[in-house]
Amino acid sequence: xxxxxxxxxxxxxxxxxLSGEIDAVQRQEFEYHLSGCPSCVAYMKSYQRTIELxxxxxxxxxxxxxxEVPEELVQAILAARRNRPAE
Amino acid sequence: xDVQTSDxxxxxxxxxxxxxxxAGDDEAFAQLVRSCGCxxxxxxxxxxxxxxxxxxxxxxxxxxxxxxxxxxxGNARVSxxxxxxxxxxxxxxxxxxxxxxxEPLDELLPRFLxxxxxxxxxxxxxxxxxxDLERRELCATVRALIARLPESFRTVILLRDIEELxxxxxxxxxxxxxxxxxxxLHRARQALRGxxxxxxxxxxx
Numbered sequence: 336x337x338x339x340x341x342x343x344x345x346x347x348x349x350x351x352x353l354s355g356e357i358d359a360v361q362r363q364e365f366e367y368h369l370s371g372c373p374s375c376v377a378y379m380k381s382y383q384r385t386i387e388l389x390x391x392x393x394x395x396x397x398x399x400x401x402x403e404v405p406e407e408l409v410q411a412i413l414a415a416r417r418n419r420p421a422e
Numbered sequence: 423x424d425v426q427t428s429d430x431x432x433x434x435x436x437x438x439x440x441x442x443x444x445a446g447d448d449e450a451f452a453q454l455v456r457s458c459g460c461x462x463x464x465x466x467x468x469x470x471x472x473x474x475x476x477x478x479x480x481x482x483x484x485x486x487x488x489x490x491x492x493x494x495x496g497n498a499r500v501s502x503x504x505x506x507x508x509x510x511x512x513x514x515x516x517x518x519x520x521x522x523x524x525e526p527l528d529e530l531l532p533r534f535l536x537x538x539x540x541x542x543x544x545x546x547x548x549x550x551x552x553x554d555l556e557r558r559e560l561c562a563t564v565r566a567l568i569a570r571l572p573e574s575f576r577t578v579i580l581l582r583d584i585e586e587l588x589x590x591x592x593x594x595x596x597x598x599x600x601x602x603x604x605x606x607l608h609r610a611r612q613a614l615r616g617x618x619x620x621x622x623x624x625x626x627x
Contacts, residue, residue: 349608373543375544380547385614385615386611390583392561392565394561403460408481409452409459411477412481415481416451416484
């Protein structure tokens with residue numbers, strides 16, 4: 336009979352479930368918990384969505400890099416290099 | 423400098439640039455600064471959240487690259503190599519900084535009763551079809567929320583999810599074990615989920 340894990344166990348080790356770093360028995364326990372806990376189902380979906388949104392937020396289309404480096408920064412770098420030759 | 427990766431499309435222009443950099447060519451160095459400076463500055467701002475520190479880190483990274491160009495092995499693009507130098511530079515700066523006041527963690531992470539049940543049940547996020555403008559606003563919100571995360575959480579999300587470093591490389595840079603990276607990344611994602619939750623559950627918030 337499959338052991339019923341608590342929500343705390345489920346949420347603490349959700350990363351291991353999603354990355355597949357668990358054995359078959361543990362997987363069964365996770366899936367058994369999911370089958371009976373709508374709150375953890377909702378949490379898992381929103382957790383996965385959080386990861387997607389975190390990545391999407393920094394895509395070049397969403398967070399474009401300015402086309403030019405501030406000129407004073409360029410000049411500061413070039414001046415610093417002139418003062419510190421390669422070793 | 424021990425920052426080599428494996429995206430090594432070495433076209434002729436790239437090989438020439440490296441040769442000129444090794445020869446101490448001023449123009450080649452200026453070209454490198456102008457071509458990668460923007461992306462480096464954007465990355466430094468994400469890690470350091472302070473314009474002056476970000477600019478200092480970019481300058482330091484270019485100078486480190488200049489000093490160590492002889493050790494560049496050519497198994498990555500020069501831009502990738504300098505980018506990795508910058509990330510290391512940012513992490514070193516963060517390590518030497520005094521910690522600023524940060525959002526308390528406990529409220530961002532799930533809380534449990536003694537029997538292991540969640541104190542507050544989670545709700546489905548109801549996102550309908552997202553229009554371009556809404557998507558842009560949502561992404562801006564996510565960036566702002568990531569910037570609010572405690573430094574150790576923000577850093578691990580930037581390294582793993584944004585810079586796309588693997589667990590081993592992240593562990594090496596943060597000087598922690600791979601298992602600690604996995605746990606910290608999980609906590610960071612949970613905290614970000616906690617910050618996003620009120621924005622995503624609409625009328626139930």
